[in-house]
Structures are given as structure tokens and as C-alpha cells.
Amino acid sequence: MVTMIATVVQAWGSQVLVNDHSNGQEVLVNTQYSTANLAAGDQVRIVYDGIMSASLPPQISAQSICVLRSY
Numbered sequence: 811m812v813t814m815i816a817t818v819v820q821a822w823g824s825q826v827l828v829n830d831h832s833n834g835q836e837v838l839v840n841t842q843y844s845t846a847n848l849a850a851g852d853q854v855r856i857v858y859d860g861i862m863s864a865s866l867p868p869q870i871s872a873q874s875i876c877v878l879r880s881y
Contacts, residue, residue, distance in 0.1 A: 811873070812860040821848040826875065827867070828854065837862070838869045845875070853878040 816828035819836060826839040826848055839856055848854070855876045863869040 814856040818848050818852040821845040836867045838867050839872050841872045
């Protein structure tokens with residue numbers, strides 16, 4: 811499993827466009843769940859299998875997406 815820390819750019823249906831903190835690249839995240847609880851600007855931790863497509867933007871399939879809270 812691979813973990814990505816990212817910022818949500820846009821969320822719709824079961825997809826999220828994020829900006830990966832490690833390299834500044836936008837990545838399209840596919841999930842089997844609704845992304846209605848995510849909003850632009852949210853910081854998220856995404857766990858995926860490490861496979862990323864070579865498309866533009868690259869795509870991954872998330873096993874989990876968790877919003878990171880700051881206190």
C-alpha cells in the first residue's frame with residue numbers, strides 16, 4: 811500500500827481531483843464511494859495500491875480517503 815497526502819481541488823460523484831503534496835502533480839482519484847463530504851481545499855490522506863496510470867492527469871484507485879483535521 812502507498813499513502814499520498816494531497817489537497818482536494820475538486821470532488822464529484824466518486825472521483826476527486828487532488829494536488830499531491832510530494833510533487834505538486836494533479837492526480838485523479840477514483841473510489842467506489844461518494845465524495846460528497848470532500849470540499850476544495852481539504853487536506854486528505856489517500857491509501858492506494860501503488861498503481862498510477864500514465865494518463866494526463868494520472869489516475870489512481872483509492873482504497874481509503876481520510877480528511878486530515880488540524881487542531
